[in-house]
Amino acid sequence: MRVASTWARQVAHQGYALLDGHPVVDVGDWDEQSRPLTVRTVVLCGTFDPTIHGWRAWADNADRRVEWDDTGAQELVPL
Numbered sequence: 001m002r003v004a005s006t007w008a009r010q011v012a013h014q015g016y017a018l019l020d021g022h023p024v025v026d027v028g029d030w031d032e033q034s035r036p037l038t039v040r041t042v043v044l045c046g047t048f049d050p051t052i053h054g055w056r057a058w059a060d061n062a063d064r065r066v067e068w069d070d071t072g073a074q075e076l077v078p079l
Helices: 007-012
Strands: 022-030 036-049 054-068 074-078
16 A cells, blocks of 8 residues: 555554554544544455456545544544
8 A cells, every 4th residue: 555654653653554444544634632533544445356367456545534432432434
């Protein structure tokens, strides 16, 4: 995956490499508690082609809003 140069500092370093099971490649906005409010995630897809190709995979970026509950769990919602 190609990620922004600030990815390690903004996402992985703070423990947000995965949100709601999706890889995060960039953070758009933060809330007052330093939690991501909007993120860019990667939607990974793959299929198996039984001919000579074998496994094929591709990905698209998707911008999502992060909703946090009282326990600190998060859910990603499409913008």
